[in-house]
Amino acid sequence: MTRTEYPWLLPSAMADPLDQELPGDRGRVRPRRTVRDWVVDIVAFLFAAGIGLLAVQAAEQARTPEAVLLADQLIGAAACCAVWLRRRWPVALAAVLAVVSMLVPIAGGALLVSLFSLAVHRPFRPVAALGALALVCGVASPYLRPEPDLSPLASAVAGVVLVLLATGWGMLVRSRRQLVVALRERAHRAETEAGLRAQQAQRLAREAIAREMHDVLAHRLTLLSVHAGALEFRPDAPPAVVARAAGVIRDSAHEALQDLREIIGVLRAPGEDRDEGERPQPTLATLGALVEEDRRAGMRITLDSAVPDPATVPAATGRTVYRIVQEALTNARKHAPGAEVTVTVGGGPGSGLTVEVRNPAPAGPVTDVPGSGQGLIGLTERATLAGGSLEHGKTPDGGFMVRSWLPWPS
Structure with a gap:
């Protein structure tokens, strides 16, 4: 002060x-x-x-x-x-x-x-x-x-x-x-x-909503971009491939609209602690569904979870892990298309929860996407607010790694 x-x-x-x-x-x-x-x-x-x-x-x-x-x-x-x-x-x-x-x-x-x-x-x-x-x-x-x-x-x-x-x-x-x-x-x-506290609360709420929109929509929109690009460069693809890509685009657009509707609904809610949305908030238990969705979109992902019962993880911590993995998979899809991604989750009560997402070097050159790096900054802020830490960077073999530790009270 x-x-x-x-x-x-x-x-x-x-x-x-x-x-x-x-x-x-x-x-x-x-x-x-x-x-x-x-x-x-x-x-x-x-x-x-x-x-x-x-x-x-x-x-x-x-x-x-x-x-x-x-x-x-x-x-x-x-x-x-x-x-x-x-x-x-x-x-x-x-x-x-x-x-x-x-x-x-x-x-x-x-x-x-x-x-x-x-x-x-x-x-x-x-x-x-x-x-x-x-x-x-x-x-x-x-x-x-x-x-x-x-x-x-x-x-x-x-x-x-x-x-x-x-x-x-x-x-x-x-x-x-x-x-x-x-x-x-x-x-x-x-x-x-x-008045200043109200303005600060509004600013923090807007920042939180912006981070949530980025984490949610970026993942969906990259799926749309990947499959739309495949249809653009493969106009002679078999009808089955075209139908599957169109289905993924439709499902991703629908999910993106639902996520956006839920986030905007927070602004219209009378109170701050409103969890009665149309769909439950993601947690560590829904991490497998996220990985499976990306696999159906064509990514190669290996999930190694050492947490016996994901439902016992605190909801806020599980949601943070979900967003970290979601953003890391989005970045891997944009910057290392075709590379196999490894997701490792481990830890327990008292020792904390560790999540690591790693991918090898891409097979060919990748064009930079405008606004790259903003998602990692948001993830670092999210992990810090949750009481943990996050580090990211290139690996010795030319790949990329995102590792985070989050507290898990005993």
């Missing part, structure tokens, strides 16, 4: 969840405010203005000079209006309001709103830095602008609690939004993975 195959495992996605960005974290404002944006902004402005009015009343009770009170009110109103800019410049606004609220308590409500918005829209590091700045300013404010009813220590504790509440609440909202985003990404990733 690589990170390029699974992009959600990249370092950016494995960072601390508190540092992950959310939509809107970089200060991009929507072109048009939604109804929800207007409601939230109005509530935030009213909250900041309400805290400011309470601070104005406290300043009036403390008999603050009118000039200072007027300046505080103007600065406080500007701070409340600045709340509308918290989405675009949350860091700068929080820093400015933290310093301003230290000298102008009326701006304290705007500071709490800006800290909340900052904690919602920014990762942990800037929130921690500006939160510390706000705490320092909150502790220093009672000593610079003391309140008559509270001691500086009590005012400082109240300011620290309010700053921590606003920041903590904002971080809680951010964590919830991150959870929602993570769940959405996980659901999207699960859908993507399911």
Whole structure:
């Protein structure tokens, strides 16, 4: 498994969840405010203005000079209006309001709103830095602008609690939004993975069907080719020979159509494990019928089977042996016509099943057939998927050999 195959495992996605960005974290404002944006902004402005009015009343009770009170009110109103800019410049606004609220308590409500918005829209590091700045300013404010009813220590504790509440609440909202985003990404990733698994399953099914069609139809079509070629080059053959060749062609065409119909029927089946076809799947027990069919077609084949009871061989293993012998006989018919082919099968439970198909060198030159070699590649893949192995190549006498070993559990 690589990170390029699974992009959600990249370092950016494995960072601390508190540092992950959310939509809107970089200060991009929507072109048009939604109804929800207007409601939230109005509530935030009213909250900041309400805290400011309470601070104005406290300043009036403390008999603050009118000039200072007027300046505080103007600065406080500007701070409340600045709340509308918290989405675009949350860091700068929080820093400015933290310093301003230290000298102008009326701006304290705007500071709490800006800290909340900052904690919602920014990762942990800037929130921690500006939160510390706000705490320092909150502790220093009672000593610079003391309140008559509270001691500086009590005012400082109240300011620290309010700053921590606003920041903590904002971080809680951010964590919830991150959870929602993570769940959405996980659901999207699960859908993507399911789609990829479905595509992979379809691809594997198509490859399996293609291999099965090649193994089945190539054998039948070579019989048609051999006997059709004999009729073409022997137009003066006796009627009995012509009738026998025509019968083989008819039977092979019929068998090919039935095999093709069965394979295509797999695509139309509702489930994958559908074995109730019109004819049973070939196994090791039907290997003799395959050899006999090729003998009737004119091949010379010697079958040496050392398996006492072919019915005891697992169906999947027997079917693989059948396909290997079928493809090897097809290749021998194409590349070594007239040569005697020897098929040897042996083995037992626990030791595995061995099959070997060997033919001597052809009597004359053989023309290469387009697509030669693809069947052997398919056989190698089939044997590997079955847990075995397959080797093939020329023999010292110029012939050809295909040998395979397949597991046979005890």
